[in-house]
Structure formats: C-alpha cells, structure tokens
Amino acid sequence: METTQIREKFKSLYGAAGNVYTAPGRINIIGEHTDYNGGFVLPGAIDKAMYCEIKPNGYNKVRAYALDLEESCEFGLEEKDMPSPSWSRYIFGVCREMIKRGAVIPGFDAVFAGDVPLGAGMSSSAALESCFGFALNDIYKLGFDRFELAKIGQATEHNYCGVKCGIMDQFASCFGKEGSLMRLDCRSLEYEYVPFDPKGYKVVLLNTCVTHELASSAYNKRRESCETVVAAIAKKHPEVKLLRDANMDMLKAVKTDVDAEDYMRAEFVIEEIQRLLDACDALTKGDYETVGQKMYGTHEGLSKKYEVSCPELDFLNDIAKQCGVTGSRVMGGGFGGCTINLVKDSLYDAFIAKATEAYEKKFSIKPKVYDVIIKDGARRIED
Numbered sequence: 001m002e003t004t005q006i007r008e009k010f011k012s013l014y015g016a017a018g019n020v021y022t023a024p025g026r027i028n029i030i031g032e033h034t035d036y037n038g039g040f041v042l043p044g045a046i047d048k049a050m051y052c053e054i055k056p057n058g059y060n061k062v063r064a065y066a067l068d069l070e071e072s073c074e075f076g077l078e079e080k081d082m083p084s085p086s087w088s089r090y091i092f093g094v095c096r097e098m099i100k101r102g103a104v105i106p107g108f109d110a111v112f113a114g115d116v117p118l119g120a121g122m123s124s125s126a127a128l129e130s131c132f133g134f135a136l137n138d139i140y141k142l143g144f145d146r147f148e149l150a151k152i153g154q155a156t157e158h159n160y161c162g163v164k165c166g167i168m169d170q171f172a173s174c175f176g177k178e179g180s181l182m183r184l185d186c187r188s189l190e191y192e193y194v195p196f197d198p199k200g201y202k203v204v205l206l207n208t209c210v211t212h213e214l215a216s217s218a219y220n221k222r223r224e225s226c227e228t229v230v231a232a233i234a235k236k237h238p239e240v241k242l243l244r245d246a247n248m249d250m251l252k253a254v255k256t257d258v259d260a261e262d263y264m265r266a267e268f269v270i271e272e273i274q275r276l277l278d279a280c281d282a283l284t285k286g287d288y289e290t291v292g293q294k295m296y297g298t299h300e301g302l303s304k305k306y307e308v309s310c311p312e313l314d315f316l317n318d319i320a321k322q323c324g325v326t327g328s329r330v331m332g333g334g335f336g337g338c339t340i341n342l343v344k345d346s347l348y349d350a351f352i353a354k355a356t357e358a359y360e361k362k363f364s365i366k367p368k369v370y371d372v373i374i375k376d377g378a379r380r381i382e383d
C-alpha cells in the first residue's frame with residue numbers, strides 16, 4: 001500500500017512529519033482454535049497490513065486519525081481515559097498494556113490506514129496492535145522484545161476489546177518472515193520458520209464478505225468450554241493444565257462428567273492438534289495432497305464439532321471439494337470471513353470462476369479473492 005495519503009494527512013493535521021511503521025495481517029494453514037489450548041499453529045504474515053505515521057507531540061494526550069474511516073479521536077493515557085470509538089481502543093489498550101509493564105509513554109500524534117480487510121479472519125486488529133506496539137517501542141526506545149509486543153497486543157484484546165484470544169495473530173504479525181510460515185508451539189512459545197513455496201499450487205483466500213454478529217462472545221464461549229473440560233480432566237490427571245496436555249483417552253474418561261457440547265468442542269481441539277502435526281510432517285515431505293486432506297478435516301471439525309462455520313463458508317468449502325481443490329477450510333476465528341484454499345495451478349482459474357459465480361448466485365454477494373503472498377512482520381518503513 002502507498003503511504004502517500006497517510007503522509008499528506010499527517011502533515012495537514014499536525015503540520016509535521018513522523019516515522020512510518022507497518023505490521024501485517026496473517027493466514028493460518030492449519031491449527032485453528034489450538035493457540036489458547038496450548039497447541040500448535042502454522043501462520044504466515046501476508047502482504048496486507050496496517051500502516052501508521054507517528055510522532056511525539058510534546059503534551060500528554062494522544063491524537064489519532066483513522067484515515068479509512070475519516071474519524072479522529074483524542075485521549076489521555078490513564079485507565080479512566082478509555083476512548084469510545086472501537087478502533088481507538090486498540091491504540092489505547094496497547095499504550096495501557098505498555099504502561100502496566102513499566103513504560104513511560106508521552107503523548108503522540110498518529111494517522112493510520114490499512115488494506116487488511118476487516119472481519120475477514122485475517123487479523124486486522126492484531127495488525128493494528130502490532131503496528132502501534134512496534135512503533136511506540138521504537139520511537140520511545142521502550143526495550144520490549146517481539147514476544148512482549150505480541151503479548152501486549154493479546155492483552156489489549158483481553159482487557160480493552162473483550163476477546164479472550166490466543167497469541168497466534170499478534171505473534172504472526174510481529175514475527176512474520178517473507179516466504180516462510182511459522183510453526184509455533186503455543187505452550188512453550190518455541191517456534192521455527194518453515195519455508196513455504198508449494199510448487200504447482202497456489203494458496204488463495206475467498207472472502208464470504210459476511211461477519212456474523214456476536215463472534216467475540218461465541219469465541220469466548222468456545223474458550224470457556226475448553227477450560228471446563230480441562231478442569232474435569234485435571235481432577236483425574238492434575239498434570240493437565242491445557243487441552244494440549246490431554247489425549248483422547250483422558251477425554252473419554254470424563255464423558256459423563258461434562259456437558260455434551262463442551263465434550264464435542266474438546267474433541268475437536270485434541271484432533272486438531274494432531275491434524276496440525278500430521279500436516280507439518282506432510283509439508284516437510286512436499287506431500288501437499290495430505291496437507292489438503294487435513295485442511296478439509298479441519299473444516300469438517302470447525303463446522304460440525306466446534307460450530308464456528310456458517311452457511312456461506314460451508315458453501316465455499318463444498319464448491320472447493322466439487323472442483324477438486326486440494327485443501328479448503330474456514331480460516332481464523334470463524335463465523336464469517338474467509339476460506340483458505342490450496343489449489344493446483346491447473347485448477348485455479350476454473351475454481352475461482354465457479355466459486356465466485358455460484359456464491360454470488362446463492363447469496364447475492366460478490367466474494368473477494370486474495371492470492372496469498374507471505375511477507376515480513378512488523379517494521380519501520382520510512383523516516
């Protein structure tokens with residue numbers, strides 16, 4: 001994205017020039033709803049990102065302007081100063097979480113914009129948090145490392161935005177590397193870069209362009225179900241702190257102690273953690289057909305057991321199957337947003353034509369298509 005408009009707006013609002021930073025959205029090949037259960041994820045940062053220009057303003061308030069929304073907001077940085085526009089809470093939250101960790105943050109001016117589609121499961125909010133986190137850490141020399149910045153973004157979601165998310169999105173946005181996925185163990189926080197260049201295949205996102213209401217409360221409810229089941233298992237196996245520590249036998253042993261719905265959620269998570277490990281094995285062997293089958297398995301589980309899909313996403317997944325697409329599934333938190341598809345080059349054009357036409361006919365919405373390009377994480381791009 002060009003930053004010219006951001007720079008012009010900044011100059012016209014504040015009569016000066018600051019530094020420009022960016023942080024990307026993400027994809028995730030497989031491993032969904034596993035992060036807050038201590039499992040693995042396999043995300044990559046993408047070429048869609050948030051951008052901000054920022055400069056200390058010499059007084060104790062933040063003045064921020066959201067270019068895409070043409071909205072401005074001014075706020076102080078004490079807990080009582082929480083601003084009301086939802087976008088401003090991400091910035092406020094990042095500042096507050098830094099202050100809670102001992103940072104001193106003098107006032108600053110900022111203009112931001114981005115091309116991560118909102119509500120599409122590509123983590124626009126994590127991109128915004130990481131962009132401001134990285135920028136403030138840099139201009140005020142706060143000394144947080146990238147892990148702490150990711151945790152600051154995650155804590156912002158928990159404490160200022162009401163979403164009890166895992167660490168995947170903020171981690172991917174902070175640690176992304178061009179051409180590589182990241183295999184993150186969300187329990188130990190160990191990670192490795194996995195070069196990703198599936199020869200003969202493309203990875204493409206199809207955006208349903210729907211976001212269903214109450215996604216965040218439904219998300220939090222999923223997390224609670226997992227925690228309830230962990231508590232039941234821990235009565236017999238005190239070493240189990242997260243679903244990652246449990247296996248199917250342990251789960252089966254508490255079947256009559258937990259609610260049927262909670263049981264089904266936990267079953268999905270335990271299966272999904274294994275699916276990711278199998279997919280990673282297949283990836284190292286260049287066996288994309290197996291990776292694709294695992295992706296379909298994830299979709300099935302997310303739709304039937306975790307129940308975070310929706311008719312629009314299921315429809316796109318069915319079309320992918322009908323077209324012989326190698327792998328397809330709902331990506332991210334669910335309840336709308338995108339499917340991620342692993343498609344043979346030779347099938348790509350026919351699949352996109354069929355999927356967009358059929359989807360529009362059925363739902364009267366034109367889906368959006370994004371080819372996935374894996375890029376770097378948060379960074380300063382202009383002085």
Ligand code: GLA
Pocket residue numbers: 031032033034035036123165166167168169332333334
């Ligand atoms: C959202 C959350 C992540 C993760 C995914 C599902 O993107 O922010 O932490 O839980 O959903 O995998």
